[in-house]
């Protein structure tokens with residue numbers, strides 16, 4: 001640190017107090033006349049006002065004191081960053097909130113054109129990102145080199161949140177463009193989705209809701225016998241008039257696990273009320289488990305909105321003491337409401353019903369609630385772009401006139417031709433956007449296969465009920481052994497037999513592949529991961545005695561109890577593995593094994609379905625190839641999560657390499673913070689439960705795991721004053737005098753920084769560690785990029 005004069009000494013004390021959050025000393029300093037906007041001018045800490053420093057350290061109370069004393073909220077510091085930039089990078093959400101409350105510009109740009117949201121994303125602070133977005137931060141803002149905040153995101157969870165927002169912004173933009181070009185029409189739509197495990201009473205409730213008074217009275221006279229249960233295959237969709245409510249589109253989702261693999265495809269729907277049923281006669285823990293599962297599922301598919309949910313307990317007529325059932329239902333409602341309060345709007349009414357009966361006070365109450373939700377929905381419902389409205393009017397007749405029998409699907413050229421009958425001048429690009437919008441509304445299913453023209457399913461429930469239902473029913477594809485493995489293909493002939501009345505089976509197969517339900521290597525036999533029943537036999541992943549073997553692993557876990565991987569997640573991962581890996585993987589219901597060159601990979605779903613683990617190993621010790629495979633598998637998992645569980649929060653962990661090598665029964669992992677801490681403290685990490693120590697470098701197999709390498713461009717920008725760094729490194733015998741001179745001889749600041757990084761790179765890990773410590777001392781901004 002440079003010698004400071006007496007006045008600067010005062011400032012030194014003052015700034016140290018700010019850093020440490022010492023409110024008393026700072027107050028005294030301000031009263032003694034220290035300028036609240038004075039800039040720190042020593043070391044590499046140039047241009048930092050006290051508010052920058054307080055924000056960087058998350059000293060909210062102090063920041064408030066400084067603002068009270070007229071600190072400039074948007075003062076510019078290092079790289080033109082504002083205090084909000086600094087608080088955001090460190091994830092101090094409370095400090096960000098304070099700064100914004102006092103007028104900080106959420107869209108302030110620094111020299112790299114980064115906004116505070118870029119910084120929060122780079123730091124991996126999801127909560128801070130959400131706060132900034134709530135206050136108007138633009139998720140599409142680009143830096144000088146064109147990176148959006150999502151591109152800058154450090155971890156996948158933050159990236160997913162930002163990508164979801166990006167998607168929403170793009171969809172909104174497209175909606176407004178459509179509206180502007182074609183005008184809008186008011187089309188009232190109300191969907192009711194009914195969920196619950198098998199035999200909870202979904203279909204029964206649906207029928208009772210629709211039944212009129214007379215039919216209900218007659219039913220009371222005639223029905224006495226229990227009818228045999230007829231499970232709903234896939235999703236049963238229909239538009240019905242519910243007396244006392246009005247017209248709604250009712251979607252009855254099958255409760256059986258084998259059908260649930262595709263539910264997530266239909267969940268992103270506006271204007272929807274979700275009813276979740278459970279059987280009050282089940283064991284209370286089971287009721288809680290089921291409700292929790294469905295609510296997590298609804299949450300996982302709806303990242304950007306809070307859907308309206310009603311909980312309904314069925315089979316109330318079988319209760320011996322109704323009061324006890326009432327208490328149980330109220331208790332569950334309370335539990336779920338408090339757990340999901342940030343994600344779902346759960347109605348506060350308790351419904352304890354006999355779903356078979358229509359004329360009951362409970363049913364009346366449920367209808368009243370549905371009616372009021374429907375009215376509210378209509379009031380806030382947005383206009384539908386005119387062309388979309390016109391298309392929806394024609395869908396029914398096109399199914400009859402323009403499609404082959406039992407296959408209400410049009411390929412793009414036929415669809416365009418049909419639309420041209422409504423509007424002869426329609427532009428195809430505009431039609432594409434309109435059709436995407438209809439898909440989002442759930443009016444059609446629109447798919448763009450990479451190898452052929454887009455396909456439009458005019459009746460979504462045909463795909464759900466008539467295709468996916470029979471396709472995922474194991475009885476339709478019998479096998480000679482008790483458990484289905486990936487060797488038990490479904491043949492084209494079998495598909496043809498099951499769908500014999502569908503004229504265009506090829507089209508149907510294209511759709512099944514397009515929705516990632518199956519994969520074919522030869523066009524004749526198809527592997528449906530959703531049908532697999534065999535779990536992974538333990539002998540498929542055995543220890544090896546090869547001395548050079550190396551192991552690496554990652555785990556993606558659900559972030560909190562409201563998160564889940566939707567039922568379609570793992571089968572889709574497996575379809576993607578078949579599609580993307582060079583060698584054919586082995587698949588089981590809960591696992592997959594793959595190979596490439598001299599590397600083996602294993603992907604396992606945990607028994608509770610809340611974590612997925614990837615391990616890779618190479619008996620030849622090929623770290624590079626392990627890194628490549630790990631990266632490929634991680635990307636597949638991240639992509640599938642984005643597609644079918646966009647609302648799921650995840651946490652990534654690094655597995656203990658030593659525990660993997662020992663083939664322990666469970667997986668043991670380290671968190672990101674533990675790894676970063678161990679890296680700065682010399683590279684050794686101890687596992688709290690395993691009791692041994694291993695090297696961080698043995699856990700990470702990718703070069704870019706190292707933040708020094710990953711953030712190189714930003715580092716080069718940030719290392720403006722290499723002099724003090726060179727002095728420190730030379731004093732600590734990391735760099736020689738000649739090396740320092742050679743670095744100094746570069747003409748530009750950036751070239752100096754580049755040569756410094758290259759020289760350190762050649763010196764290996766210990767040199768990097770010292771470098772990081774030096775940065776913390778002399779250039780905290782750059783240090784933030786590498787810690």
Ligand SMILES: Nc1nc2c(ncn2[C@@H]2O[C@H](COP(=O)(O)OP(=O)(O)OP(=O)(O)O)[C@@H](O)[C@H]2O)c(=O)[nH]1
Nearest residue numbers: 198199200201202203204231232255314315354355
């Ligand atoms: N006693 C009584 N029986 C009910 C009630 N609700 C449904 N059931 C009966 O439970 C069985 C299953 O009902 P469904 O409505 O078919 O169940 P589901 O939830 O649609 O089942 P899946 O289609 O398999 O997902 C039928 O035999 C119904 O008659 C109820 O509230 N009380």
